Amino acid sequence: MTQRKHILLGHGSGGKLMHELIEQVFRPLLPSPDGNPLNDAAVFEADGAHLAMTTDSFVVDPIFFPGGDIGELAVNGTVNDLAVSGARPLFMSAAFIIEEGLLLEDLRRIVASMKRACQRGGVALVTGDTKVVNRGKGDKVFINTTGIGSVKRGVEISADKARPGDLVLINGAIGAHGVAIMLAREEIDFDQPIRSDTAPLNSLVHDMLGASLKIHCMRDLTRGGLSSALNEIAAASRIGFRIYEDRIPIQDEVRGACEILGLDPLHVANEGKLVAIVRREDAEKVWESMRANSLGERAAIIGEVVEDHPGRVVMKTQVGGFRVVDMLSGEQLPRIC
Amino acid sequence: MTQRKHILLGHGSGGKLMHELIEQVFRPLLPSPDGNPLNDAAVFEADGAHLAMTTDSFVVDPIFFPGGDIGELAVNGTVNDLAVSGARPLFMSAAFIIEEGLLLEDLRRIVASMKRACQRGGVALVTGDTKVVNRGKGDKVFINTTGIGSVKRGVEISADKARPGDLVLINGAIGAHGVAIMLAREEIDFDQPIRSDTAPLNSLVHDMLGASLKIHCMRDLTRGGLSSALNEIAAASRIGFRIYEDRIPIQDEVRGACEILGLDPLHVANEGKLVAIVRREDAEKVWESMRANSLGERAAIIGEVVEDHPGRVVMKTQVGGFRVVDMLSGEQLPRIC
Numbered sequence: 178m179t180q181r182k183h184i185l186l187g188h189g190s191g192g193k194l195m196h197e198l199i200e201q202v203f204r205p206l207l208p209s210p211d212g213n214p215l216n217d218a219a220v221f222e223a224d225g226a227h228l229a230m231t232t233d234s235f236v237v238d239p240i241f242f243p244g245g246d247i248g249e250l251a252v253n254g255t256v257n258d259l260a261v262s263g264a265r266p267l268f269m270s271a272a273f274i275i276e277e278g279l280l281l282e283d284l285r286r287i288v289a290s291m292k293r294a295c296q297r298g299g300v301a302l303v304t305g306d307t308k309v310v311n312r313g314k315g316d317k318v319f320i321n322t323t324g325i326g327s328v329k330r331g332v333e334i335s336a337d338k339a340r341p342g343d344l345v346l347i348n349g350a351i352g353a354h355g356v357a358i359m360l361a362r363e364e365i366d367f368d369q370p371i372r373s374d375t376a377p378l379n380s381l382v383h384d385m386l387g388a389s390l391k392i393h394c395m396r397d398l399t400r401g402g403l404s405s406a407l408n409e410i411a412a413a414s415r416i417g418f419r420i421y422e423d424r425i426p427i428q429d430e431v432r433g434a435c436e437i438l439g440l441d442p443l444h445v446a447n448e449g450k451l452v453a454i455v456r457r458e459d460a461e462k463v464w465e466s467m468r469a470n471s472l473g474e475r476a477a478i479i480g481e482v483v484e485d486h487p488g489r490v491v492m493k494t495q496v497g498g499f500r501v502v503d504m505l506s507g508e509q510l511p512r513i514c
Numbered sequence: 515m516t517q518r519k520h521i522l523l524g525h526g527s528g529g530k531l532m533h534e535l536i537e538q539v540f541r542p543l544l545p546s547p548d549g550n551p552l553n554d555a556a557v558f559e560a561d562g563a564h565l566a567m568t569t570d571s572f573v574v575d576p577i578f579f580p581g582g583d584i585g586e587l588a589v590n591g592t593v594n595d596l597a598v599s600g601a602r603p604l605f606m607s608a609a610f611i612i613e614e615g616l617l618l619e620d621l622r623r624i625v626a627s628m629k630r631a632c633q634r635g636g637v638a639l640v641t642g643d644t645k646v647v648n649r650g651k652g653d654k655v656f657i658n659t660t661g662i663g664s665v666k667r668g669v670e671i672s673a674d675k676a677r678p679g680d681l682v683l684i685n686g687a688i689g690a691h692g693v694a695i696m697l698a699r700e701e702i703d704f705d706q707p708i709r710s711d712t713a714p715l716n717s718l719v720h721d722m723l724g725a726s727l728k729i730h731c732m733r734d735l736t737r738g739g740l741s742s743a744l745n746e747i748a749a750a751s752r753i754g755f756r757i758y759e760d761r762i763p764i765q766d767e768v769r770g771a772c773e774i775l776g777l778d779p780l781h782v783a784n785e786g787k788l789v790a791i792v793r794r795e796d797a798e799k800v801w802e803s804m805r806a807n808s809l810g811e812r813a814a815i816i817g818e819v820v821e822d823h824p825g826r827v828v829m830k831t832q833v834g835g836f837r838v839v840d841m842l843s844g845e846q847l848p849r850i851c
Contacts, residue, residue: 181618182617182618182619183614183615183616183617183618184612184613184614184615184616184617184618184621184646185614185646186614186646186648187646188612188644188646189612189644189645189646189647190646195644198644199644202618202621202622202625203625203642203644205625205626205629206608206625206628206629206632206639206642207639207640208638208639208640218641219605219607219640219641221605221638221640223563223565223604223605223662223664224562224563224564224565224604224664225561225562225563226560226561226562226563226565227561228560228561228563228662230605230607230640230641230662231607231641232607232608232609232641232642232643232658232660233609233643234609234610234611234643234645234658235645236611236645236647238651267560267561268556268558268560268567270556270567270568270569270660271543271569272569272570272571272658272660273571274571274573274611274656275521275525275526276521277520277521277522277523278520278521279520279521280519280520280521281518281519281520281521281539282519284521284539285539288539288540288542288543289542291543292542292543295543301558302543302544303544303556303558303567304555304556304567304568304569305540305543305569306569306570306571306658307525307526307532307535307536307540308526308571308572308573308656308849309521309522309523309524309525309526309527309848310526310573310653310656310848310849311523311848311849313650314575314652314653315651315652315653316647316651316652319611319645319647319652319656321569321571321609321643321658321660323569323607323609323658323660325560325565325567325662327560327561511646511647511648512645512647512648
C-alpha cells in the first residue's frame, strides 16, 4: 500500500482506495473499531426501539439525468440503504449545500421530486438544513439524506453472514444508472435513451422478507457496482463467490454502451438494484417473491457461495473460462451518486 | 418580497432570505406543511421510542480556526441542536464531501477532533459516508452530521411556547465564534487571540432540565446569532421580547473586534451559546443550575417576554433608548458554520 498525501478522486469510488481511506482514517471514529463499518446502515437500540440509521451525501453530476435527478436519487439511496439492512424506512433528514447562483427553479424541481420519492419510499422527511457556498466552491447542489428505520425482530442481515452453499440473487439488469449518467455528462445521444434505474427498494425487500426472514446478506449496488458489493461480502464473510456471466441480467443497450465507453458493467453503479445472499433452501421462494414485484421482474439467481478462494469473486464467463472479478481500484466514473 | 431567480449567498445566512427560501421552497417537503420547520430538531415516535432528529452540513471557512475546527464544530453543532430540543444525544452519522487534493493529514486531524468531540458530547458516531468531488467543485471538506437523541417524557420545548411574563436566559458571552472565524479568514492578528466558543451543550441542558422540566423554548445561537433566535421565537410564539443591552454578556475583545469589523454582535454566530425562555417562577433556579456548570459561568437573565409588539424584539440600549433588533436580512458573514 503506497503512502499517499492527498485525497484523490478515486477515494470516493466505492473501490479499493475508498476502503483504504475508511480503514486508515475513519475506522478509529467508530465506537467499536473492530466492527464492520461497511454495512449500509448501523443497527442499534435507542430508547427501547430497534433502529437502523444510514447517511449518504449525493454529489451526482449532472443534477438532472434521464430517469431521475439528484433529489430523487438522494431519497432512494437512503431508503435503499435502510431497506437492504432489513429496516422499514420511517424518517429522513435532508441537508442542502447549494452553490451561489443555482436557479431557484432547479431547486424547486429537485424538491418536488424528493417529495414524490418520499411518498413512494414510505418515508417522512422531518428535518433539514441549507447552506450556501460561494460560486466556484461547490457545484450547483449537494444533498445529504440521513434516514432511520425500524428493524423487524428476527432479521439479522449483515455482510459477514454469507455461508458456503448460499445462493446469490439479483433483482434485475445492472448498469443502467451509471451509463445514463455518463451519457448525459458526455452529451452522447443513443437511439435508445438509457434511463437511470433509480427506484426505492423498500417494497421489494418487504416482499423478500415475507418469503424468508433469514436472508443472510443484502446490498444495494451503488458505487463500485456488483463487483464491489460481492467483494465486500466475500471479505467480511471470508467466503468465495462463483457467479455466472450468462445469468447476470443486463439490457442490450447498456451492454452496448459499456463496450463503447470502455466500462465493465460489473463495476457500474445502479440505484435500484440489490443483491441478496440467501440459504439454498429459501432461494426459490425469495426469487419468486422478487419476480412478483415490479422491481424484480428480471430477478435471477446468478451464483453461489463457495468455500474455495475465500475473499474472492470468480466468474464463469460466457466463453467458458473463469476470471477473478476484482474490486475497482481507482475511479471509473466519479460523482455517480 | 421581490422575485428572485437565483440562490444568493444570503440564502444561507440564517436570516430573512433563508426564511423566505424555507417558506417558498422547502416547506412543501415536510409531512405537515403547517408545522414549524424552524425548531432545531424534529421530535417523533419511532418503534415506541420518543426521539429527536436533527441534521446540519458544515461548510465553515477556514476549516481550522482558533478554538476549534470543522470536525469539532460539526459534532458540537448537532449535539447542541439535540440538546436544545430537550433530547439526550445518542447516535450520530457523519458524511464527508471532500475536494480532491485535500491533505490526508488535515483529514486525520479533523477526524481525531470529531472523535474527541463525540466523547465529550456523549454521542456515538455509528455510520458515515465519503464522497470526493473534483478540484474546484468543493472547498477542502464539507461535513454533514445528523444526530438522534431520546427526549425525556414531560419535556416539550418548542419555539411556539414562549408566554408573556417568561424570562430570557443566556449561558454566556456572545459573538466569539463568528469573530474568531472572521479574524482567521482575514488573517488579522489581535493582541488577545479570540477563540471560538464551540462546545457541546448537552451537560448544561441536562442540568437546566434538572432545575425545571418546564423550559418553554431553547435555541442554540448559531447563524444569525441572538437576534435570529429571538426573532424566530417571537414569530412562532406571537409574543414580543424586551431585552436589555447592559445585561447581555460579551467579552471586551469581541466587542472591540466587532466595532473594528463593522459587525453587530447580536447577529454574530456562536457555537456554544443558548438562549432559554423560562417561566418567571423557574428562572432563578434554572439560572443557578447554569451558573454551576462550567459552560454557564457567565449565565445571565437578559430580558423578558411581553405582550406588546408581538413578533418583535426590542432592546433597551445602554444609553437608555429603545431599538428594534431585527433579523439579519442578507449575509453578514458567509460560511460561518
